[in-house]
Amino acid sequence: VRAAVLEGVGATWAAATTTVDVTAEMAAQVVFTLFGLAVLGLRLGHDSIVAKQALAGVAMTAAAIVAFAVLQRRGVSNVGALIERFAPGVGSHFADTSALIGAIHARPGRLALAVLLHLLAWIASALGAWLALAVGGVAVGAADIIGLEALIMAVRSAAFLAPMGIGVQEASYALLGPLFGLGPELAVALSFIKRARELIVGGPVLALWQVREGRRLLAAGR
Numbered sequence: 001v002r003a004a005v006l007e008g009v010g011a012t013w014a015a016a017t018t019t020v021d022v023t024a025e026m027a028a029q030v031v032f033t034l035f036g037l038a039v040l041g042l043r044l045g046h047d048s049i050v051a052k053q054a055l056a057g058v059a060m061t062a063a064a065i066v067a068f069a070v071l072q073r074r075g076v077s078n079v080g081a082l083i084e085r086f087a088p089g090v091g092s093h094f095a096d097t098s099a100l101i102g103a104i105h106a107r108p109g110r111l112a113l114a115v116l117l118h119l120l121a122w123i124a125s126a127l128g129a130w131l132a133l134a135v136g137g138v139a140v141g142a143a144d145i146i147g148l149e150a151l152i153m154a155v156r157s158a159a160f161l162a163p164m165g166i167g168v169q170e171a172s173y174a175l176l177g178p179l180f181g182l183g184p185e186l187a188v189a190l191s192f193i194k195r196a197r198e199l200i201v202g203g204p205v206l207a208l209w210q211v212r213e214g215r216r217l218l219a220a221g222r
Contacts, residue, residue, distance in 0.1 A: 006212055016100035024111060028118035029157060030062050036150025039143055043179060125149065132193050133186070140181055148173075148180040148187075169194070 126149035177187025
Protein backbone atom coordinates (compact mmCIF):
# COMPACT_ATOMS: atom_id res chain seq x y z
CA VAL A 1 0.00 0.00 0.00
CA ARG A 2 2.77 2.39 0.93
CA ALA A 3 4.67 1.80 -2.31
CA ALA A 4 1.50 2.42 -4.34
CA VAL A 5 0.81 5.67 -2.47
CA LEU A 6 4.36 6.86 -3.16
CA GLU A 7 3.71 6.40 -6.86
CA GLY A 8 0.61 8.59 -6.77
CA VAL A 9 -2.15 6.05 -6.12
CA GLY A 10 -4.80 7.29 -3.68
CA ALA A 11 -4.59 5.78 -0.21
CA THR A 12 -8.19 4.54 -0.42
CA TRP A 13 -7.57 2.80 -3.75
CA ALA A 14 -4.28 1.34 -2.54
CA ALA A 15 -5.80 -0.08 0.66
CA ALA A 16 -8.95 -1.44 -1.01
CA THR A 17 -7.22 -3.10 -3.95
CA THR A 18 -4.52 -4.61 -1.74
CA THR A 19 -7.13 -6.08 0.61
CA VAL A 20 -9.05 -7.70 -2.25
CA ASP A 21 -5.81 -8.83 -3.88
CA VAL A 22 -4.80 -10.68 -0.71
CA THR A 23 -8.21 -12.39 -0.72
CA ALA A 24 -7.78 -13.42 -4.35
CA GLU A 25 -4.31 -14.78 -3.66
CA MET A 26 -5.57 -16.81 -0.71
CA ALA A 27 -8.38 -18.27 -2.83
CA ALA A 28 -5.90 -19.20 -5.57
CA GLN A 29 -3.63 -20.83 -3.02
CA VAL A 30 -6.47 -23.05 -1.81
CA VAL A 31 -6.93 -24.36 -5.36
CA PHE A 32 -3.16 -24.77 -5.69
CA THR A 33 -3.01 -26.66 -2.40
CA LEU A 34 -5.83 -28.97 -3.48
CA PHE A 35 -3.72 -29.97 -6.47
CA GLY A 36 -0.85 -30.75 -4.11
CA LEU A 37 -3.17 -32.89 -2.01
CA ALA A 38 -4.36 -34.73 -5.11
CA VAL A 39 -0.76 -35.61 -6.02
CA LEU A 40 -0.04 -36.62 -2.43
CA GLY A 41 -3.17 -38.76 -2.40
CA LEU A 42 -2.06 -40.58 -5.52
CA ARG A 43 1.29 -41.32 -3.88
CA LEU A 44 0.10 -42.27 -0.41
CA GLY A 45 -3.51 -43.24 -0.99
CA HIS A 46 -6.52 -41.09 -0.30
CA ASP A 47 -7.14 -42.90 3.00
CA SER A 48 -3.75 -41.98 4.47
CA ILE A 49 -3.73 -40.02 7.73
CA VAL A 50 -1.44 -37.35 6.25
CA ALA A 51 -3.76 -36.72 3.31
CA LYS A 52 -6.83 -36.53 5.55
CA GLN A 53 -5.19 -34.09 7.97
CA ALA A 54 -3.98 -31.90 5.12
CA LEU A 55 -7.44 -31.89 3.54
CA ALA A 56 -8.95 -30.83 6.87
CA GLY A 57 -6.48 -27.96 7.02
CA VAL A 58 -7.42 -26.82 3.52
CA ALA A 59 -11.11 -26.95 4.44
CA MET A 60 -10.46 -24.71 7.45
CA THR A 61 -8.49 -22.27 5.29
CA ALA A 62 -11.26 -22.15 2.69
CA ALA A 63 -13.80 -21.40 5.43
CA ALA A 64 -11.59 -18.59 6.74
CA ILE A 65 -11.34 -17.07 3.25
CA VAL A 66 -15.12 -17.13 2.83
CA ALA A 67 -15.52 -15.45 6.24
CA PHE A 68 -12.91 -12.84 5.30
CA ALA A 69 -14.71 -12.07 2.02
CA VAL A 70 -18.09 -11.78 3.78
CA LEU A 71 -16.54 -9.47 6.36
CA GLN A 72 -15.19 -7.25 3.59
CA ARG A 73 -18.63 -6.88 2.02
CA ARG A 74 -20.92 -6.75 5.08
CA GLY A 75 -19.05 -6.31 8.31
CA VAL A 76 -16.57 -3.55 7.50
CA SER A 77 -19.16 -0.78 7.67
CA ASN A 78 -19.91 -1.66 11.30
CA VAL A 79 -16.20 -1.56 12.09
CA GLY A 80 -15.97 1.84 10.41
CA ALA A 81 -18.77 3.20 12.59
CA LEU A 82 -16.98 1.97 15.70
CA ILE A 83 -13.71 3.57 14.58
CA GLU A 84 -15.48 6.87 13.90
CA ARG A 85 -16.87 6.84 17.43
CA PHE A 86 -13.43 6.64 19.05
CA ALA A 87 -11.40 8.43 16.35
CA PRO A 88 -13.53 11.06 14.58
CA GLY A 89 -12.43 11.68 11.01
CA VAL A 90 -10.72 8.32 10.60
CA GLY A 91 -13.96 6.40 10.20
CA SER A 92 -14.92 8.32 7.06
CA HIS A 93 -11.75 7.18 5.29
CA PHE A 94 -12.42 3.65 6.47
CA ALA A 95 -15.96 3.90 5.07
CA ASP A 96 -14.62 5.05 1.69
CA THR A 97 -12.27 2.08 1.57
CA SER A 98 -15.11 -0.25 2.53
CA ALA A 99 -17.32 1.13 -0.25
CA LEU A 100 -14.57 0.68 -2.81
CA ILE A 101 -13.97 -2.92 -1.65
CA GLY A 102 -17.68 -3.55 -2.13
CA ALA A 103 -17.50 -2.09 -5.64
CA ILE A 104 -14.62 -4.40 -6.53
CA HIS A 105 -16.49 -7.43 -5.19
CA ALA A 106 -19.46 -6.39 -7.35
CA ARG A 107 -17.40 -7.29 -10.43
CA PRO A 108 -17.05 -11.07 -10.05
CA GLY A 109 -15.56 -11.50 -13.51
CA ARG A 110 -12.59 -9.30 -12.68
CA LEU A 111 -12.24 -10.94 -9.29
CA ALA A 112 -12.20 -14.40 -10.89
CA LEU A 113 -9.53 -13.20 -13.31
CA ALA A 114 -7.42 -12.01 -10.38
CA VAL A 115 -7.71 -15.45 -8.75
CA LEU A 116 -6.74 -17.11 -12.04
CA LEU A 117 -3.68 -14.89 -12.47
CA HIS A 118 -2.53 -15.66 -8.93
CA LEU A 119 -3.02 -19.39 -9.57
CA LEU A 120 -0.94 -19.19 -12.74
CA ALA A 121 1.75 -17.37 -10.78
CA TRP A 122 1.78 -20.16 -8.14
CA ILE A 123 2.12 -22.77 -10.89
CA ALA A 124 4.83 -20.81 -12.70
CA SER A 125 6.84 -20.54 -9.47
CA ALA A 126 6.60 -24.30 -8.99
CA LEU A 127 7.65 -24.94 -12.57
CA GLY A 128 10.67 -22.74 -11.91
CA ALA A 129 11.65 -25.10 -9.08
CA TRP A 130 11.17 -28.10 -11.38
CA LEU A 131 13.33 -26.44 -14.05
CA ALA A 132 16.10 -25.77 -11.52
CA LEU A 133 16.14 -29.45 -10.60
CA ALA A 134 16.08 -30.50 -14.26
CA VAL A 135 19.09 -28.29 -15.02
CA GLY A 136 20.87 -29.96 -12.11
CA GLY A 137 20.20 -33.38 -13.59
CA VAL A 138 17.51 -34.40 -11.09
CA ALA A 139 14.74 -36.29 -12.88
CA VAL A 140 11.50 -35.68 -10.99
CA GLY A 141 8.09 -35.30 -12.59
CA ALA A 142 6.74 -31.77 -13.00
CA ALA A 143 3.44 -32.78 -11.35
CA ASP A 144 5.32 -34.06 -8.30
CA ILE A 145 7.28 -30.83 -7.89
CA ILE A 146 4.14 -28.72 -8.37
CA GLY A 147 2.42 -30.83 -5.73
CA LEU A 148 5.36 -30.47 -3.36
CA GLU A 149 5.53 -26.71 -3.88
CA ALA A 150 1.79 -26.40 -3.31
CA LEU A 151 2.01 -28.01 0.12
CA ILE A 152 5.23 -26.21 1.05
CA MET A 153 3.68 -22.82 0.29
CA ALA A 154 0.57 -23.78 2.25
CA VAL A 155 2.70 -24.59 5.30
CA ARG A 156 4.68 -21.39 4.88
CA SER A 157 1.50 -19.31 4.65
CA ALA A 158 0.16 -20.96 7.80
CA ALA A 159 3.40 -20.07 9.60
CA PHE A 160 3.13 -16.39 8.67
CA LEU A 161 4.53 -15.32 12.06
CA ALA A 162 7.96 -16.57 10.99
CA PRO A 163 9.57 -13.87 8.78
CA MET A 164 9.82 -15.24 5.23
CA GLY A 165 9.06 -18.67 6.73
CA ILE A 166 12.69 -18.98 7.82
CA GLY A 167 13.27 -22.45 9.23
CA VAL A 168 9.70 -23.51 8.51
CA GLN A 169 10.29 -23.70 4.77
CA GLU A 170 13.51 -25.69 5.07
CA ALA A 171 12.00 -28.17 7.54
CA SER A 172 8.94 -28.59 5.34
CA TYR A 173 11.07 -29.38 2.29
CA ALA A 174 13.05 -31.96 4.28
CA LEU A 175 9.90 -33.64 5.61
CA LEU A 176 7.67 -33.50 2.53
CA GLY A 177 10.31 -33.93 -0.18
CA PRO A 178 10.65 -37.72 0.25
CA LEU A 179 6.87 -38.11 -0.15
CA PHE A 180 7.22 -36.71 -3.67
CA GLY A 181 10.31 -38.64 -4.69
CA LEU A 182 12.86 -36.05 -3.60
CA GLY A 183 15.47 -36.98 -0.99
CA PRO A 184 15.91 -34.74 2.08
CA GLU A 185 19.28 -33.40 0.85
CA LEU A 186 17.89 -32.44 -2.56
CA ALA A 187 14.75 -31.02 -0.98
CA VAL A 188 16.76 -28.72 1.30
CA ALA A 189 18.99 -27.75 -1.65
CA LEU A 190 15.83 -26.80 -3.55
CA SER A 191 14.78 -24.66 -0.60
CA PHE A 192 18.11 -22.81 -0.77
CA ILE A 193 17.57 -22.22 -4.49
CA LYS A 194 14.19 -20.69 -3.70
CA ARG A 195 15.81 -18.50 -1.05
CA ALA A 196 18.39 -17.29 -3.55
CA ARG A 197 15.63 -16.29 -5.95
CA GLU A 198 13.85 -14.35 -3.20
CA LEU A 199 17.03 -12.47 -2.33
CA ILE A 200 17.94 -11.72 -5.94
CA VAL A 201 14.47 -10.42 -6.78
CA GLY A 202 13.36 -9.01 -3.44
CA GLY A 203 16.59 -7.37 -2.28
CA PRO A 204 16.92 -4.78 -5.06
CA VAL A 205 13.19 -4.01 -4.92
CA LEU A 206 13.34 -3.29 -1.19
CA ALA A 207 16.44 -1.16 -1.73
CA LEU A 208 14.70 0.86 -4.46
CA TRP A 209 11.73 1.39 -2.16
CA GLN A 210 13.99 2.79 0.57
CA VAL A 211 15.72 5.05 -1.93
CA ARG A 212 12.29 6.34 -2.97
CA GLU A 213 11.38 6.98 0.66
CA GLY A 214 14.68 8.73 1.28
CA ARG A 215 14.23 11.06 -1.68
CA ARG A 216 10.75 11.96 -0.49
CA LEU A 217 12.01 12.80 3.01
CA LEU A 218 14.86 14.91 1.60
CA ALA A 219 12.47 16.80 -0.64
CA ALA A 220 10.09 17.42 2.26
CA GLY A 221 12.95 18.78 4.41
CA ARG A 222 14.00 21.42 1.92
